[in-house]
Amino acid sequence: xxxxxxxxxxxxxxxxxxxxxxxxxxxxxxxxxxxxxxxxxxxxxxxxxxxxxxxxxxxxxxxxxxxxxxxxxxxxxxxxxxxxxxxxxxxxxxxxxxxxxxxxxxxxxxxxxxxxxxxxxxxxxxxxxxxxxxxxxxxxxxxxxxxxxxxxxxxxxxxxxxxxxxxxxxxxxxxxxxxxxxxxxxxxxxxxxxxxxxxxxxxxxxxxxxxxxxxxxxxxxxxxxxxxxxxxxxxxxxxxxxxxxxxxxxxx
Amino acid sequence: xxxxxxxxxxxxxxxxxxxxxxxxxxxxxxxxxxxxxxxxxxxxxxxxxxxxxxxxxxxxxxxxxxxxxxxxxxxxxxxxxxxxxxxxxxxxxxxxxxxxxxxxxxxxxxxxxxxxxxxxxxxxxxxxxxxxxxxxxxxxxxxxxxxxxxxxxxxxxxxxxxxxxxxxxxxxxxxxxxxxxxxxxxxxxxxxxxxxxxxxxxxxxxxxxxxxxxxxxxxxxxxxxxxxxxxxxxxxxxxxxxxxxxxxxxxxxxxxxxxxxxxxxxxxxxxxxxxxxxxxxxxxxxxxxxxxxxxxxxxxxxxxxxxxxxxxxxxxxxxxxxxxxxxxxxxxxxxx
Numbered sequence: 001x002x003x004x005x006x007x008x009x010x011x012x013x014x015x016x017x018x019x020x021x022x023x024x025x026x027x028x029x030x031x032x033x034x035x036x037x038x039x040x041x042x043x044x045x046x047x048x049x050x051x052x053x054x055x056x057x058x059x060x061x062x063x064x065x066x067x068x069x070x071x072x073x074x075x076x077x078x079x080x081x082x083x084x085x086x087x088x089x090x091x092x093x094x095x096x097x098x099x100x101x102x103x104x105x106x107x108x109x110x111x112x113x114x115x116x117x118x119x120x121x122x123x124x125x126x127x128x129x130x131x132x133x134x135x136x137x138x139x140x141x142x143x144x145x146x147x148x149x150x151x152x153x154x155x156x157x158x159x160x161x162x163x164x165x166x167x168x169x170x171x172x173x174x175x176x177x178x179x180x181x182x183x184x185x186x187x188x189x190x191x192x193x194x195x196x197x198x199x200x201x202x203x204x205x206x207x208x209x210x211x212x213x214x215x216x217x218x219x220x221x222x223x224x225x226x227x228x229x230x231x232x233x234x235x236x237x238x239x240x241x242x243x244x245x246x247x248x249x250x251x252x
Numbered sequence: 253x254x255x256x257x258x259x260x261x262x263x264x265x266x267x268x269x270x271x272x273x274x275x276x277x278x279x280x281x282x283x284x285x286x287x288x289x290x291x292x293x294x295x296x297x298x299x300x301x302x303x304x305x306x307x308x309x310x311x312x313x314x315x316x317x318x319x320x321x322x323x324x325x326x327x328x329x330x331x332x333x334x335x336x337x338x339x340x341x342x343x344x345x346x347x348x349x350x351x352x353x354x355x356x357x358x359x360x361x362x363x364x365x366x367x368x369x370x371x372x373x374x375x376x377x378x379x380x381x382x383x384x385x386x387x388x389x390x391x392x393x394x395x396x397x398x399x400x401x402x403x404x405x406x407x408x409x410x411x412x413x414x415x416x417x418x419x420x421x422x423x424x425x426x427x428x429x430x431x432x433x434x435x436x437x438x439x440x441x442x443x444x445x446x447x448x449x450x451x452x453x454x455x456x457x458x459x460x461x462x463x464x465x466x467x468x469x470x471x472x473x474x475x476x477x478x479x480x481x482x483x484x485x486x487x488x489x490x491x492x493x494x495x496x497x498x499x500x501x502x503x504x505x506x507x508x509x510x511x512x513x514x515x516x517x518x519x520x521x522x523x524x525x526x527x528x529x530x531x532x533x534x535x536x537x538x539x540x541x542x543x544x545x546x547x548x549x550x551x552x553x554x555x556x557x558x559x560x561x562x563x564x565x566x567x568x569x570x571x572x573x574x575x576x577x578x579x580x581x582x583x584x585x586x587x588x
Contacts, residue, residue: 006360006363006364006367008359008360008363010331010334010335010359011334012322012326012331012334012335012336013335015325017326017327017328017331017334017335023363023367056352056356057356058331058334058355058356058359059356059359059360059362059363060360060363061360070353070356
């Protein structure tokens with residue numbers, strides 16, 4: 001569903017150019033749960049920004065269902081982002097003046113869906129993610145874990161096919177993180193949502209079906225979970241991280 | 253960009269505005285406005301008009317200078333479109349976007365070419381490593397043969413090895429920095445190693461080697477230096493005279509050590525001398541004897557440039573060729 005072909009990204013200012021991504025290539029299949037790991041500065045957020053069309057690549061191609069996203073016009077890009085991509089950010093990005101229900105339904109309303117459909121869709125998704133009781137509350141009245149689940153619901157409510165998550169557990173305590181990760185894997189398993197998550201946390205990564213390691217803008221290694229248990233996979237990820245030379249604070 | 257150029261670009265528009273001003277003034281004068289009021293009005297209009305042109309000019313000039321300085325400071329100029337800030341109005345943004353997409357295609361093409369080149373080089377390197385095994389095996393088999401065929405096979409194998417080595421170094425010459433260790437090295441070690449490696453060729457050509465004052469320390473990469481020296485020895489042996497003698501001598505010279513390889517071979521015609529380091533140049537000698545690729549000296553020159561060696565070649569037809577390599581070394585303090 002997503003093909004990344006030899007992309008490069010340069011960041012330039014007046015006097016220097018930095019190469020953030022160096023010939024990165026990978027494919028994401030339908031219904032896959034892929035995690036991209038790497039130390040800070042390895043280019044993982046840049047990669048996510050390029051895939052989410054927030055940033056443009058310097059070289060190479062990003063194909064969504066065979067269509068080059070670089071060729072889209074500004075309007076088409078906005079539509080593409082709204083209808084095909086779901087975003088989950090580290091700091092939730094919920095609107096404090098809207099209720100949880102309105103937050104989730106916002107994208108649908110912007111797409112000019114009628115009120116009844118919006119309500120139905122929102123309730124359906126909320127039920128799946130276990131946030132039906134808090135639908136009428138405001139974001140500041142609910143916990144961090146619930147906020148993040150609301151963000152997840154918002155990301156898939158319009159039937160988006162690809163969920164992009166940038167450090168979704170970054171602002172959560174370990175219990176809420178675990179809860180959120182369970183929900184993300186449920187979404188992947190039961191709703192067949194394709195998930196691309198960026199993290200530097202090995203525990204979060206161990207929920208994925210495949211982990212891609214970035215180092216200095218290059219793909220350094222790739223791990224497949226196969227039928228192995230999560231804890232086995234977790235230790236294998238730690239081994240690669242040790243080889244990557246990411247410092248301890250990045251691993252733990 | 254000068255102000256004159258700027259105005260000439262906008263000439264049509266400026267004239268149109270001035271004509272409009274004149275028409276307005278004439279119209280107002282005809283409908284009975286006082287002349288003093290008209291003059292004040294005209295002055296204000298002209299002043300505002302001039303100020304608009306001036307600010308436009310200053311803004312355009314600043315923008316152009318900024319872009320120029322970005323290009324100036326860029327190491328890889330083709331990344332220009334990635335470093336330029338986007339424009340402020342829609343038309344310029346569209347132009348910028350077109351440029352950026354063209355730049356993107358170019359960067360992609362360059363990156364793909366680099367990758368293909370690297371793949372090919374890696375393939376050649378691994379090929380060379382693999383071909384070395386059958387050559388060694390052939391050498392071993394060769395030991396079981398006696399007499400003339402063995403001698404011939406030995407010399408053919410030595411030639412194959414020399415060609416293979418050259419292919420490897422050619423592949424690496426594109427990025428020698430990946431495989432380079434600059435160390436204090438003794439010249440005699442480099443020379444004896446190289447002579448040993450080309451023993452078969454030298455012995456069969458009946459070359460006598462004389463060395464002089466090689467007990468010098470130089471700062472260089474042993475492998476690359478030995479390769480350069482090997483190419484020179486092969487040339488001397490191939491284009492030899494009747495009683496071939498190669499003299500290898502060294503002498504310190506300030507912060508350098510000069511290594512001289514002098515032979516008494518057939519020499520190179522004077523008119524071909526300036527071209528001997530050109531890629532693929534075989535010259536009349538190479539042509540008449542056959543088997544020359546025109547790569548040996550080219551690679552020597554290229555590697556010397558990388559190792560900061562100075563390579564000089566002098567030759568006289570029928571007398572011999574003399575190659576001088578100047579290695580960087582520590583200044584010889586004990587002598588002073």
